Amino acid sequence: MSTENLDISRRRLLGTVGAAGATGLALGAAGGAAAYAATAGPTEPAGTALASVGRNTVPFHGAHQAGILQPLQARGHLMAFDLAPGAGRKEAVALMRRWSTVAAALMAGEPVGDGDTGVALDAGPSSLTVTFGFGASFFDRTGLVARRPGELDPLPAFSSDRLDPRRSGGDLWAQIGADDALVAFHALRAVQKEAGAAARPRWQMNGFNRSPGATARPMTARNLMGQVDGSRNPKPSEPDFDERIFVAAGGEQPWMAGGSYAVVRRIRMLLDDWEKLPLKQQERVIGRRKSDGAPLTGGGETSAIDLDRTGPDGKLVVPGNAHARISAPEQNGGAAMLRRPFSYHDGIAADGTPDAGLLFIAWQADPHRGFVPVQRKLDRGDALSPFIRHEASALFAVPGGPGEGEYVGQRLLEA
Secondary structure, eight states: OOHHHHHHHHHHHHHHHHHHHHHHHHHTTTTOOOOHHHHSOTTSOGGGGGGHHHHOOOOSSSSSOTTSSSOOOSEEEEEEEEEOTTOOHHHHHHHHHHHHHHHHHHHTTOOOSTTOOOTTTTOOOTTOEEEEEEOHHHHHHTTOGGGOOGGGSOOOOOTTBOOOGGGSOOSEEEEEEESSHHHHHHHHHHHHHHHTTTEEEEEEEEEEOOOTTOSSSOOOOBOTTSOBOOTTOOOTTSTTHHHHHSOOTTSSSGGGTTOEEEEEEEEEEOHHHHTTSOHHHHHHHHTBOTTTOOBTTSSOTTSOOOTTOBOTTSSBSSOTTOHHHHTOGGGTTTOOOEEOOEEEEEEEOTTSSEEEEEEEEEEESOTTTTHHHHHHHHHTTOTTGGGEEEEEEEEEEEOOOOOTTOOTTHHHHTO
16 A cells, blocks of 8 residues: 555544544443543543443442433343242342342443353453342242232232233343443343342343444334434432432431342333324324424424324314323323333344333332322323233332442341
8 A cells, every 4th residue: 555545544544533522422421332532531542432331330339229311321131030949148149249249240341250251352341331230029038028028918919911921020030231232242241141040030121222323313222113212311410310310328227228129120112003004093193203202292302292282173183092191291290200211122033023122110219109100190191001021020129229239229138
């Protein structure tokens, strides 16, 4: 290659890297992509910007567990375990110690000892988060019934439920997310292996989201129906955010301070039926424009919905049974939850339709004041209901983040 051509190629590479870095900076607040300018040092070679997503790390220790407040990740695995027959509190302590040690190492981008499989070799931590929770049955198995929070009382039955008990519930739960599929799988295998003889897998679900940097500007994620999903999520900047999402100190169960409750639902989308609807009808079902997520009453995605506005025909612009109307906090006594889902696609179901939809994960300080009242109202007349099916359900208490030298759940198991 001539010196002139080499110089042209070099300029093109630097230009590409610069553009990618600028986009990454914009997406950092909403999409999880790290900016080159925020990660590369002044003397770092420009080419290393190509690894910026891989270099992103999330702390394992802190007031809250990782995997709640972080931006949506590109890949996710959800897995529930049951303690093995004969296993109790002692075995649970040892298990949570092992899981916490492995999670801390993986989230820092470190191998997990001499037995590391090498699956994620050459990759950085890629915003990996590993989150652990306890189901109601865990407290029976470990003799800790007196420390079981009332918030773990069973969710009520809903008329639209078609729940598979084999894919619901569980003593223990692990949520794994990362911006690289191999990094996420590597963490999943490590968690599975460290369960050892103490716990047995109950169910596993695998999901995905859009990759960081795939859009030209920060965007709320879209679901498999093509809808912008999560426009009304509570924001950490809101004064009552912590009150809605995290358990305050001084409650009946001190070990849950800084923690949250995760409602996990596998919601199948009947895509063949949905995709037959004309665009305008889809938008009326949701109550928002498909193009940008803005309410049908106008404005942008974050604009307030004018629930009282009527059109020239005298009818409500946002129909009375529109999903956005029924699920709005102002229609549910202020009930709110932080939704942080993954989409899933598991091929073709027995009926020949896509087995695809949403791994719905909702975080709140009290699921009976967050998820339950909203779902009850949706269950009574949501226009979206004919196009979805709730096929699995679980509820987990997710304790606050561990301090330095602690493992997840230590304040429960050793109190």
